Amino acid sequence: MSQHILSVLVENKPSVLARISSLLARRGFNIHSMAVGPTADEGMSRMTIVVDAPEMEQVKKQLHKLVNVVRITELDPQTSLEREIMLIRVSAAPGKRGELLEIGTIFKATVIDVSTASMCFQVIGEPRKINDFVELVRPYGIVELVKSGRIAMGRDTKTRKLRAIG
Amino acid sequence: MSTMSGARALITALEHEGVEVVFGVPGGAILPAYDPILDSPIRHILARHEQGAGHMAEGYAWATGRVGVAMVTSGPAATNLVTPLADALVDSVPMVAITGQVATHAVGNDAFQEAYTTGITMPATKHNYYVTDPREIPDVVREAFHIAATGRPGPVLIDLPKDVLNGEMVWHKPAKLSLPGYRPTVDAHPRPIKDAIKLVEASERPVLYVGGGIIKAYAHRELLRFAEATRIPVVTTLMGRGAIPDDHPLALGMPGMHGNYTAVTAMQQADLLIAIGVRFDDRVTGNPATFAPGARIIHADVDPAEIGKVRVPDVPIVGDARKVLEELLSKWDGRDAPERREWLDTVAAWQRDYPLRYNQHPDGPIKPQYVVEELNRLAGSDTILVSGVGQHQMWASQYWKFTEPRKWINSGGLGTMGFAVPAAIGAKVGRPDEQVYAIDGDGCFQMTPQELITASAEGIPIKVAVFNNGAHGMVKQWQNLFYGGRLSAVDLGKDFPDYVKLADAMGCVGLRADTPEEVGPAIEKSLAIDDRPVVVQFVTDSEEMVFPMVPAGGSNDDIILSREDLP
Numbered sequence A: 001m002s003q004h005i006l007s008v009l010v011e012n013k014p015s016v017l018a019r020i021s022s023l024l025a026r027r028g029f030n031i032h033s034m035a036v037g038p039t040a041d042e043g044m045s046r047m048t049i050v051v052d053a054p055e056m057e058q059v060k061k062q063l064h065k066l067v068n069v070v071r072i073t074e075l076d077p078q079t080s081l082e083r084e085i086m087l088i089r090v091s092a093a094p095g096k097r098g099e100l101l102e103i104g105t106i107f108k109a110t111v112i113d114v115s116t117a118s119m120c121f122q123v124i125g126e127p128r129k130i131n132d133f134v135e136l137v138r139p140y141g142i143v144e145l146v147k148s149g150r151i152a153m154g155r156d157t158k159t160r161k162l163r164a165i166g
Numbered sequence B: 001m002s003t004m005s006g007a008r009a010l011i012t013a014l015e016h017e018g019v020e021v022v023f024g025v026p027g028g029a030i031l032p033a034y035d036p037i038l039d040s041p042i043r044h045i046l047a048r049h050e051q052g053a054g055h056m057a058e059g060y061a062w063a064t065g066r067v068g069v070a071m072v073t074s075g076p077a078a079t080n081l082v083t084p085l086a087d088a089l090v091d092s093v094p095m096v097a098i099t100g101q102v103a104t105h106a107v108g109n110d111a112f113q114e115a116y117t118t119g120i121t122m123p124a125t126k127h128n129y130y131v132t133d134p135r136e137i138p139d140v141v142r143e144a145f146h147i148a149a150t151g152r153p154g155p156v157l158i159d160l161p162k163d164v165l166n167g168e169m170v171w172h173k174p175a176k177l178s179l180p181g182y183r184p185t186v187d188a189h190p191r192p193i194k195d196a197i198k199l200v201e202a203s204e205r206p207v208l209y210v211g212g213g214i215i216k217a218y219a220h221r222e223l224l225r226f227a228e229a230t231r232i233p234v235v236t237t238l239m240g241r242g243a244i245p246d247d248h249p250l251a252l253g254m255p256g257m258h259g260n261y262t263a264v265t266a267m268q269q270a271d272l273l274i275a276i277g278v279r280f281d282d283r284v285t286g287n288p289a290t291f292a293p294g295a296r297i298i299h300a301d302v303d304p305a306e307i308g309k310v311r312v313p314d315v316p317i318v319g320d321a322r323k324v325l326e327e328l329l330s331k332w333d334g335r336d337a338p339e340r341r342e343w344l345d346t347v348a349a350w351q352r353d354y355p356l357r358y359n360q361h362p363d364g365p366i367k368p369q370y371v372v373e374e375l376n377r378l379a380g381s382d383t384i385l386v387s388g389v390g391q392h393q394m395w396a397s398q399y400w401k402f403t404e405p406r407k408w409i410n411s412g413g414l415g416t417m418g419f420a421v422p423a424a425i426g427a428k429v430g431r432p433d434e435q436v437y438a439i440d441g442d443g444c445f446q447m448t449p450q451e452l453i454t455a456s457a458e459g460i461p462i463k464v465a466v467f468n469n470g471a472h473g474m475v476k477q478w479q480n481l482f483y484g485g486r487l488s489a490v491d492l493g494k495d496f497p498d499y500v501k502l503a504d505a506m507g508c509v510g511l512r513a514d515t516p517e518e519v520g521p522a523i524e525k526s527l528a529i530d531d532r533p534v535v536v537q538f539v540t541d542s543e544e545m546v547f548p549m550v551p552a553g554g555s556n557d558d559i560i561l562s563r564e565d566l567p
């Protein structure tokens, strides 16, 4: 089954998150990740939902039936901007810290906590980059890992691109 | 500035919506609303169970086309309402349910009679509201009625905590609707209409496959005109019975699991299905992979999610059934109806060779099909016929000649036993001048008979024919056909209850017919009574099975016509 990214604009109303997750569950669509937050318009929230489903027509149509769902955009993973934040605590005996810091530098990861036994990194980036980081530090021992879920938006293809940034 | 309570605002808002009747049961959390209703012209009908109130609201909506309203208290009352809500959702019945809730400060504390009503009913409603401020009431009620009645109709629930009902507010006329996420498409796009006309022109064996959407959209006249203008035969699903008169030469009756041979086979052999207001339900298609294999599909529905859900159409049309048919008619305009001699002859030959049939022996047990036909003959097709769920429902749909829309009320999508009696009451309240007759199974009847007390107490003279075959007949049929006749938990016995005494105890007239010759007279007697509800028990053949039949998930090509054809 393939993963699809939906950017869903919803009215900022009570239970809207429950409505969406309940609907997806009821219709048998598997939610891979879901990130929600306010938008520039305070009456609206934006959700980025990553769904596993063979095809998206039904998912989108069923979501559209929810009264509080205002707009749904399916984002093409090839052309959209995707980011995720991960906090990851890795075992780091004093002798290993240097190696870990090196890996961190390559990934522009920030160390946000250090103890005698572990280091905690903050990694921001595309999901692939985050996964690569996880694989690289796995041999050291992952103590704890948390991800924000993906957020995404389409690239501005209407106005001429000045420069591809980040 | 004068203020009023949230409860009074609620009743005022209902009055503004033109509500004439509310079906309900009071209780602690909803108490505040039961006081101002005393001063309102709105009639309140005290159901004996909240499920009854819900189905009454549905029956009312079915018969009148207006939004049915049910009002109950919190907790167990709200959960009792879940079945009618789920029923109304799948059958697209416009309904507004009002539930009391414990006070906002108690919500979330497992307070007495607290249930998470909006959570429980989220997947059973088109939309629901939890109101936290009495000032929201006018707008919420306006929105709820709008959502219930427009687009694909359905149930909307409003949950009102007691302190919100008791709180004070200044009445204001509802603001302009602000529903940025709710904009049903009503008008069909012109392009698919053109494409549809091209397919219609090119087809040799077209069939119009129509259902509840035609009834809901009041599109029956346009349907008839389109069918006649294009000379295309019409099958009407269980939900669409009455969309075209059954005595019309182009009417083929009901398709599906218990559809007649012609309706089923015409769809199987069609080269074009014009599907309007239907959802390719599994009870119609059988195995979707073998359904109408040679047919191209035009699918029109007001709910875009139905289009392509089961079968991807060649021409999708989103829109209200009546608007779609009007557009199709205007594009077709002026053309002569094609002869279609070969196809119509084929269909007519099937009708002649494979009619529905049963055999009523004069000395044998009463055949249920015979009761339906006699009832139809004596009560007339202008009767509003309401049905339960089971074999009797299929016989009612097969053998009754429907001539108008909104004269057939049943629970199709959810298949809710216990629907008939309360739905008949709701229909009669909405259409007091019409004859309302329910056909119910003994099993179904025993699920909600107490609502006949409501009918007696409120002076709602419905009639109920109980088909007493002493069994959960439909389940028994499946056990006979698919479980080698090992009957498990389907025997209800024919002796208890004594329906005549039970009817009498509930303030109704009780009648019974045990032999074929008693059928007609019992019906006539029932028709002569109009001051009280009547229950007529027909003791019917326990062994009778519903045919034709396509086994669940099977191919419609393998339709079994009668017991003799069983493999």
Ligand SMILES: Cc1ncc(C[n+]2csc(CCOP(=O)(O)OP(=O)(O)O)c2C)c(N)n1
Binding pocket: B388, B389, B390, B391, B392, B393, B415, B416, B417, B418, B440, B441, B442, B443, B444, B445, B467, B469, B471, B472, B473, B474, B475
């Ligand atoms: C609430 C509910 N419970 C169970 C069923 C399963 N069911 C479908 S038909 C049927 C038997 C109905 O019996 P009866 O009302 O006597 O009708 P008959 O088939 O005998 O005509 C049952 C139990 C159902 N549809 N609804």
Ligand SMILES: [Mg+2]
Binding pocket: B441, B442, B443, B467, B468, B469, B470, B471, B472, B473
């Ligand atoms: Mg029965």
